[in-house]
Amino acid sequence: xxxxxxxxxxxxxxxxxxxxxxxxxxxxxxxxxxxxxxxxxxxxxxxxxxxxxxxxxxxxxxxxxxxxxxxxxxxxxxxxxxxxxxxxxxxxxxxxxxxxxxxxxxxxxxxxxxxxxxxxxxxxxxxxxxxxxxxxxxxxxxxxxxxxxxxxxxxxxxxxxxxxxxxxxxxxxxxxxxxxxxxxxxxxxxxxxxxxxxxxxxxxxxxxxxxxxxxxxxxxxxxxxxxxxxxxxxxxxxxxxxxxxxxxxxxxxxxxx
Amino acid sequence: xxxxxxxxxxxxxxxxxxxxxxxxxxxxxxxxxxxxxxxxxxxxxxxxxxxxxxxxxxxxxxxxxxxxxxxxxxxxxxxxxxxxxxxxxxxxxxxxxxxxxxxxxxxxxxxxxxxxxxxxxxxxxxxxxxxxxxxxxxxxxxxxxxxxxxxxxxxxxxxxxxxxxxxxxxxxxxxxxxxxxxxxxxxxxxxxxxxxxxxxxxxxxxxxxxxxxxxxxxxxxxxxxxxxxxxxxxxxxxxxxxxxxxxxxxxxxxxxxxxxxxxxxxxxxxxxxxxxxxxxxxxxxxxxxxxxxxxxxxxxxxxxxxxxxxxxxxxx
Numbered sequence: 001x002x003x004x005x006x007x008x009x010x011x012x013x014x015x016x017x018x019x020x021x022x023x024x025x026x027x028x029x030x031x032x033x034x035x036x037x038x039x040x041x042x043x044x045x046x047x048x049x050x051x052x053x054x055x056x057x058x059x060x061x062x063x064x065x066x067x068x069x070x071x072x073x074x075x076x077x078x079x080x081x082x083x084x085x086x087x088x089x090x091x092x093x094x095x096x097x098x099x100x101x102x103x104x105x106x107x108x109x110x111x112x113x114x115x116x117x118x119x120x121x122x123x124x125x126x127x128x129x130x131x132x133x134x135x136x137x138x139x140x141x142x143x144x145x146x147x148x149x150x151x152x153x154x155x156x157x158x159x160x161x162x163x164x165x166x167x168x169x170x171x172x173x174x175x176x177x178x179x180x181x182x183x184x185x186x187x188x189x190x191x192x193x194x195x196x197x198x199x200x201x202x203x204x205x206x207x208x209x210x211x212x213x214x215x216x217x218x219x220x221x222x223x224x225x226x227x228x229x230x231x232x233x234x235x236x237x238x239x240x241x242x243x244x245x246x247x248x249x250x251x252x253x254x255x256x257x
Numbered sequence: 258x259x260x261x262x263x264x265x266x267x268x269x270x271x272x273x274x275x276x277x278x279x280x281x282x283x284x285x286x287x288x289x290x291x292x293x294x295x296x297x298x299x300x301x302x303x304x305x306x307x308x309x310x311x312x313x314x315x316x317x318x319x320x321x322x323x324x325x326x327x328x329x330x331x332x333x334x335x336x337x338x339x340x341x342x343x344x345x346x347x348x349x350x351x352x353x354x355x356x357x358x359x360x361x362x363x364x365x366x367x368x369x370x371x372x373x374x375x376x377x378x379x380x381x382x383x384x385x386x387x388x389x390x391x392x393x394x395x396x397x398x399x400x401x402x403x404x405x406x407x408x409x410x411x412x413x414x415x416x417x418x419x420x421x422x423x424x425x426x427x428x429x430x431x432x433x434x435x436x437x438x439x440x441x442x443x444x445x446x447x448x449x450x451x452x453x454x455x456x457x458x459x460x461x462x463x464x465x466x467x468x469x470x471x472x473x474x475x476x477x478x479x480x481x482x483x484x485x486x487x488x489x490x491x492x493x494x495x496x497x498x499x500x501x502x503x504x505x506x507x508x509x510x511x512x513x514x515x516x517x518x519x520x521x522x523x524x525x526x527x528x529x530x531x532x533x534x535x536x537x538x539x540x541x542x543x544x545x546x547x548x549x550x551x552x553x554x555x556x557x558x559x560x561x562x563x564x565x566x567x568x569x570x571x572x573x
Contacts (some may be wrong), residue, residue: 009359012362013361090345092347097309098309098311098334100334101362125279
C-alpha cells in the first residue's frame with residue numbers, strides 16, 4: 001500500500017472509533033462529566049474546605065490535576081478495551097484481518113482512537129473544573145505531552161486486555177481490580193509526603209503516581225517525584241506495551257485460530 | 258493462463274491436536290468459477306480461513322495471483338474479497354458506513370467509496386436500506402451486504418463461504434445471476450456450498466475435500482461423466498397397474514402414474530420413449546430422481562470413508 005493508502009486506512013479506523021464513542025455519548029462522555037463534578041463538589045468543596053492546604057495549594061487546586069488525569073486514564077483504557085473486544089466478539093475484526101493494512105496501522109488506529117476519547121473527556125473535566133477553581137498553567141508543554149503520553153499508554157493497556165479477554169467479565173477485571181486502586185493510590189487525592197517513609201517507597205512503584213505528579217507539575221509546578229524519571233518511565237512503558245501489542249497482533253493471539 | 262489461487266502442501270493442526278488439513282494442494286485459474294465441496298468438518302472453512310488470513314496455517318504455501326501470503330500479504334489481500342459464512346459486520350453501524358469503512362481499509366478515498374457503495378447497494382437491492390442499522394436487515398439482505406462489502410475494493414478473486422445458506426429460493430437464484438454476471442466480467446470465484454445443485458449450476462471446476470484431503474479436483478464436466486447410471490422419474494398416462502416392460506432398462510412402477518427408469522451412460526432415452534409409446538403409454542413429464550452431483554459426491558465421500566475404515570482395521 002502507498003503512504004496515502006496507509007493514511008486512509010489509519011484515518012478510517014480512527015474515524016470509526018470516534019464515531020463509535022460519540023454515537024454512544026451518554027455511555028462514554030456524560031458519565032465521567034457527572035462523576036468528576038461530584039468529586040469536585042464533595043471532595044473539593046465540602047470536604048476539601050476542611051482539609052486546608054496540600055502541597056502548598058488549597059485542596060481543590062491540588063486534586064483537580066489528579067482528577068483530570070484519572071478521567072484520561074480510565075477513558076483511554078476503557079475505550080480501547082471495550083471497542084476492540086466488541087470487534088472480536090461480533091467478529092467484525094475479520095473485516096480488518098482480511099484487509100491489507102499492516103498491523104501497526106491497525107494498532108495505531110485503535111490507540112489514537114482511545115487517546116482521542118481520553119483527551120476529550122480530560123478536556124470536558126478541565127472545563128467543568130473551571131466552575132470550581134482557577135486553573136494555573138505552570139508549563140504548557142509538560143501538560144500537553146504528559147496527558148498525551150498517558151492516554152497512549154493506557155490505550156495500549158486496554159488493547160492488550162481486549163486481546164486476552166474471552167468474555168465481557170474479562171474486560172472489567174483489570175479496570176476494577178488493578179486500575180482503580182492504582183489510580184486512587186497514585187497521588188490523586190493526597191501528596192505521598194503525607195505517608196510514612198515505607199509507604200512512600202511502595203507508592204513509587206505505582207506508575208500512575210508518575211503521570212499524575214508530572215501533570216500536576218505542569219499545572220501547579222509541584223511534584224512528589226522527579227519529572228525526568230517520570231518521562232523516562234512513561235516512554236519506557238509505552239515502548240514495552242507497543243512492542244508486546246505488535247507481537248500479539250503478528251502472532252494472531254486471541255484473534256486468529 | 259494466470260493462476261488466481263495456488264495452494265501447496267497446506268497443513269493445519271489446531272491447538273487441540275486436530276489435524277484439519279493434511280497437506281492439500283490445488284490451483285484455481287483466473288476467470289474460473291470453482292466449487293470447493295466437502296461434508297461438514299472436512300476442512301473447507303479452514304482452507305478458506307487460511308487463504309483469508311483468518312486462520313494461521315501450520316505449514317504450506319498460499320499464493321493469490323502470484324503474491325505469497327507470507328511475504329507479500331498486503332498485495333495478496335488486495336486481490337482477494339471474502340464473503341464469510343457467518344455475519345461478521347458491526348450490527349450497530351449503518352449499511353452504507355459498513356461499505357465505506359471497508360473500502361477505507363483498502364486505502365480507497367471516501368468520495369470513490371461512496372460511488373462504489375451506491376453502485377453495489379443498488380445492484381444488490383439494498384439502496385433503500387443504506388441509512389438504517391445493519392441489524393435491521395433480513396437474513397438475505399445481510400448476505401447481500403457481505404457480498405457488496407467484499408466487492409468494494411474490486412478484487413480479482415472472490416471467495417464465498419456458503420453464500421446462500423438460509424436464503425429463499427427466489428433470492429438464491431437472483432444471487433446466482435449476480436455471481437454469474439461478475440464472473441463473466443472476469444472475477445474468479447471460489448464457492449463452498451452444501452447445495453450441490455448450486456455448485457452444478459454455477460461452477461466449471463470442482464474440488465472435493467474430505468477429512469483434510471483433496472479427494473477430487475477436476476472439471477465439472479469430467480466429474481459428471483463419472484456418473485454411470487442416472488435415474489429418471491417419468492410421469493406417465495394412462496394409469497398402469499403393472500410396470501410396463503422396457504427391454505434393456507431397469508424400471509420400477511411407483512404408484513400408478515410414475516415410472517422410475519435407470520439409464521446407463523451408454524444408453525439413450527429415445528428407446529425408453531419408443532418402447533413406452535409402442536405400448537400406448539404417454540410420458541407427460543420427466544425429471545432426474547436426484548441431483549447428479551449429489552449422487553457423485555455421496556459416492557466419493559462414502560468411498561473415502563470406507564477406505565479410511567479399512568485402513569483403520571488394518572492398523573489394529
